[in-house]
Amino acid sequence: MLPPKAIRTYRSPDPPIHTDTCRLICIGAPIRRTDEMSAIFLNKSKYGLSFYMQYLAHWPEYFQVAESPSGEIMGYIMGKAEGHGENWHGHVTALTVSPEFRRLGLAATLMTWLEDVSEKKRAYFVDLFVRVSNQVAINMYKRLGYIVYRTVLEYYSGDPDEDAFDMRKALSRDVKKKSVIPLVHPVRPEEVD
Numbered sequence: 231m232l233p234p235k236a237i238r239t240y241r242s243p244d245p246p247i248h249t250d251t252c253r254l255i256c257i258g259a260p261i262r263r264t265d266e267m268s269a270i271f272l273n274k275s276k277y278g279l280s281f282y283m284q285y286l287a288h289w290p291e292y293f294q295v296a297e298s299p300s301g302e303i304m305g306y307i308m309g310k311a312e313g314h315g316e317n318w319h320g321h322v323t324a325l326t327v328s329p330e331f332r333r334l335g336l337a338a339t340l341m342t343w344l345e346d347v348s349e350k351k352r353a354y355f356v357d358l359f360v361r362v363s364n365q366v367a368i369n370m371y372k373r374l375g376y377i378v379y380r381t382v383l384e385y386y387s388g389d390p391d392e393d394a395f396d397m398r399k400a401l402s403r404d405v406k407k408k409s410v411i412p413l414v415h416p417v418r419p420e421e422v423d
């Protein structure tokens with residue numbers, strides 16, 4: 231649990247938090263990388279360190295950590311750019327906000343940031359996968375302009391496996407919004423490109 235001082239400082243920004251109240255930093259500086267990774271990745275994440283390292287190596291521009299002025303990690307987002315032709319898109323691989331800092335608009339800020347990166351890369355859309363049971367996240371993405379493009383059956387392995395929604399938001403390059411015409415039928419994970 232964070233000390234009360236840190237919580238008090240960031241409780242109620244209204245309008246939602248912006249980059250002047252929470253510093254968005256790219257973890258490109260090696261000296262910071264160790265601290266942040268140990269805090270976020272090793273203690274709080276379901277992914278292994280090598281998974282994150284791979285992303286950092288390939289898509290450092292798609293990796294942002296939100297840090298409070300006093301140094302707490304508030305949340306992070308990581309993603310990548312992939313696909314060919316009109317399937318060239320930005321992808322959100324992980325988005326997490328620490329429970330102490332939720333409902334401050336931080337996830338929305340991180341998503342806007344990733345969309346901006348994708349716009350600069352001339353991507354047609356941004357997509358992400360979310361568990362069909364994760365109603366909080368699904369509602370948030372809908373509020374941010376994402377639609378359910380398709381259902382991916384048993385995308386998440388577990389006991390039992392769980393379906394995913396593949397959600398998308400068209401970017402400015404997709405003038406005719408072709409990327410966000412939902413598929414009628416669900417697909418299997420092996421059909422996802």
Ligand SMILES: CC(C)(COP(=O)(O)OP(=O)(O)OC[C@H]1O[C@@H](n2cnc3c(N)ncnc32)[C@H](O)[C@@H]1OP(=O)(O)O)[C@@H](O)C(=O)NCCC(=O)NCCS
Nearest residue numbers: 325326327332333334335336337338359360366367370373
């Ligand atoms: C989902 C998650 C990233 C949201 O982060 P957040 O910083 O609290 O989200 P924001 O404050 O930017 O919320 C933006 C909007 O989403 C909706 N929303 C977010 N959390 C909500 C909640 N718990 N209940 C209802 N609506 C919610 C609201 O409409 C909110 O806007 P508002 O506060 O002005 O009403 C965070 O809850 C989290 O890390 N969850 C666990 C990890 C996870 O599920 N990640 C997504 C996996 S794909």
